[in-house]
Amino acid sequence: MRESAPIDNMPVDEAKKERAWTIGLTASLLVLLGIWLGVTPAGWWEKIRLLGYAVCHQIEARSFFYHDMQSPLCARCTGMYLGGVLSVAFQARMGRRGKFPPTWVMVILGLLFLWFGLDGLNSFLHFFPAFSHGYQPTNLLRLITGTGVGLRVGAILTPLFNQTAWADWINESFFEKWWSFFVLVLVLGLMVWGLYSQVAVVLLPAMLLSGLSVLFLLGAVHTVLALMLLKRSNKQVNWQQMRVPVLLGMNVAMAQILVTSLLRFWLTGTWQGLGF
Numbered sequence: 001m002r003e004s005a006p007i008d009n010m011p012v013d014e015a016k017k018e019r020a021w022t023i024g025l026t027a028s029l030l031v032l033l034g035i036w037l038g039v040t041p042a043g044w045w046e047k048i049r050l051l052g053y054a055v056c057h058q059i060e061a062r063s064f065f066y067h068d069m070q071s072p073l074c075a076r077c078t079g080m081y082l083g084g085v086l087s088v089a090f091q092a093r094m095g096r097r098g099k100f101p102p103t104w105v106m107v108i109l110g111l112l113f114l115w116f117g118l119d120g121l122n123s124f125l126h127f128f129p130a131f132s133h134g135y136q137p138t139n140l141l142r143l144i145t146g147t148g149v150g151l152r153v154g155a156i157l158t159p160l161f162n163q164t165a166w167a168d169w170i171n172e173s174f175f176e177k178w179w180s181f182f183v184l185v186l187v188l189g190l191m192v193w194g195l196y197s198q199v200a201v202v203l204l205p206a207m208l209l210s211g212l213s214v215l216f217l218l219g220a221v222h223t224v225l226a227l228m229l230l231k232r233s234n235k236q237v238n239w240q241q242m243r244v245p246v247l248l249g250m251n252v253a254m255a256q257i258l259v260t261s262l263l264r265f266w267l268t269g270t271w272q273g274l275g276f
Helices: 012-039 044-053 075-092 103-125 139-165 178-196 200-229 239-268
Strands: 063-066 069-074
Touching: 012 239, 044 069, 044 200, 044 239, 063 075, 063 200, 069 075, 069 200, 075 103, 075 139, 075 178, 075 200, 103 139, 139 178, 139 200, 178 200, 200 239
Parallel strands: none
Antiparallel strands: 063 069
16 A cells, blocks of 8 residues: 655755765764674675675585685575565566556466475484485475575565565566466576586676675565665655665674674584584
């Protein structure tokens, strides 16, 4: 449901307040980023990898490698985060549609989530030598089921963002045409093939993007929450008016990454992935 009028022709006092918030949030984001860069190990790839450290176990046997460079995320998390970002990018090209997917798409997404949960449970139980049931887990299955959840995240987050952010959001689904969903599935399938086949031209950019996707997706989720907390739902008409909610969302995301990383380092005593 749409709310009050867009933030346009803002009064002088409110415009000054908006600029002050923009400057303050930009400064605080740079401080958080500086602290994170200062406390984490040196090396440009280590910085990318450690974006994943905040959300992923990074077990070596369950991760991809480009020569000696470990992916920021395990196979399952790579599918989740990279699949989510590609799903968002695919839908963004179709404008500010804010209607959730049709029922048949939601059913498929629900089944994919169920498969993800079952495969994750099976994979976890194989940590225990006495467990002799289930099936042998593989990184291919982890990547596929993770990508299924990434598709679900993008399919829900994109319309949620649009219907929360924009005054002029369109009451249509990205999947009004049935074939558009399967085109997206095909795109994500090609991503899975390129990653698992370790095609260099796909693998290294995908690993890089997967690390950055952690900050992007966390920032997007927190931006939606910021819009609600600031009571600015459905009031923006352009990205310039989104500066404060986006900066607030990115601040919370960066703080989450910093705090989670420091807590994990305090508990484990290492910046490396878990060893099993």
